[in-house]
Amino acid sequence: MSSGSGSGSDPHLLSLLRAIRLRQSAPDAASAGEADTAAALSDIPVREEPEEEPESPRPADAGLLWRGDPGATLGRASMKAIPPIGGVNPSGPAAPVPTIPPIVGVRTGGPPGTEFPAAQNYPAIPRRFPGRTLPGPGAGPGRDGMDPADDAALRDTQRLLSTSLTFAGGPDAVAGRLWRALDQAQPALLESLPGAPDGQRAQLARAITWLIHTMDDPPALVTGCSAVGAALAECGIQWNQLHLVGAALAESMRTGMAPGTWRQEFDQAWRWTWQHTYEWIVHGGTLTAYQPTIWDTEVVEHDLRRDDLAVVRLRPFLPMPYRPGQYARFEVPAVPGIWRPYSLAGAPHREDVIELHVRAKTETGVSGTLVHHTRPGDRIRVTRAEGEMALPTESGRPILMIAGDTGVAPMKAMLAELAATADTRQAVLFWGVRDLTELYDIDALTALAAEIPRATVIPIVAEGDPGPYPSGLVTDAVATYGEWTRHEIYLAGPPLMIASTSEALHRLGVPRTRIHHDPPE
The missing domain is CATH 3.40.50.80 (Nucleotide-binding domain of ferredoxin-NADP reductase (FNR) module)
Known part of the structure; x- marks a missing residue:
């Protein structure tokens, strides 16, 4: 927030505003950002080459912030090598920064299907910053204690993102170009994510739409990006697989526009947005070492095959990895706190939908709710996949x-x-x-x-x-x-x-x- 926001403001939410202020007051940032975008995508290695050149360190002015070993994996497996991230600004003070609290209120942006990650992952807490009480209506700073000037800066950045997305052909077109760039530059990144190419492109389009519509709500933005980081960590994504995403996203916007339409402020807005999105994603990925990852899913199909049995198909809002043969635990809103295991009958290489075969043991309970009281559009929560059943690695084994x-x-x-x-x-x-x-x-x-x-x-x-x-x-x-x-x-x-x-x-x-x-x- 601005200097008028007070010293007690949440440093995680202040970082985005400081970045915007720096962008507005640094005239050299435009040329640096433009040069970096061109440099980052000018020499993408071709997949057919027999050997891949080792990645060189990221230049200091590249616009992305890094912490620790760039080859380390997000999540539980990397915690011996990567210290826990207490804050979101690696260039800040060495003293620990309070962790980002879960905040309710990820608001719906755009048509159905663009609202992920769903808000019910996070328990409701009072909308206030540490050490501070919100003023009454019409008194002092704006919503969430923000200075009106900070609100205006966020809305200005949101306007630039939205305008450039429109000029670039919309979220589906941009997501298609971004997917192709990542497929060429980082194929292992896409291979780590469940779903077929069409499903991955659709999820990228929903993510871009959500990011723009949530830009003016920093608490929801931080919460959502942390959830994205947790999901990516569960997929085994490595940090260095993300370093081209910001530049590739800006380039996907630029190449979709008519000649003369692209402006330097578009490039700056997207790169600064990605810089902070990246930090919050890493923060969320680190938290998987300390707390279970929960996915929100939406029921897309409910087929009652018999009076006591249904086949239920669910689509997670965020990538959910699993091996064919595994199971996961599910919670329905009607029976909060009760988790029941069901095998996952989906095809992770083909689609981002999971399938449950449920026989009702009672009229109520988890099984009864899934069979008798569940309809398309309902939300169901699911834990990470478990179980050791998996196809044998020996290709000749019947x-x-x-x-x-x-x-x-x-x-x-x-x-x-x-x-x-x-x-x-x-x-x-x-x-x-x-x-x-x-x-x-x-x-x-x-x-x-x-x-x-x-x-x-x-x-x-x-x-x-x-x-x-x-x-x-x-x-x-x-x-x-x-x-x-x-x-x-x-x-x-x-x-x-x-x-x-x-x-x-x-x-x-x-x-x-x-x-x-x-x-x-």
């Missing part, structure tokens, strides 16, 4: 999957991964059900198997008319169909089914080390 009931969900995810990667290894799925009515997802499974050169799906019906499928117990069918001692075997379903099937496989000569399943809960 796979046997045995599922009971909704235990077919993680098997569907692994089949989707085999299809997405064009894997040619043998894969066999036995799906044991009580009767024909329980084959709620057989069409989707059959379609997936058709995309895989050597995959087979075999339903086993225990009771009643089996229709075109074999009848009996799934353990008997597995013993009848072949010899499985060379296979990696995955089990999922009711605990009794897992125990009996595991013991039957061991009697058939399968080593226990080849039998994989998550512990029952």
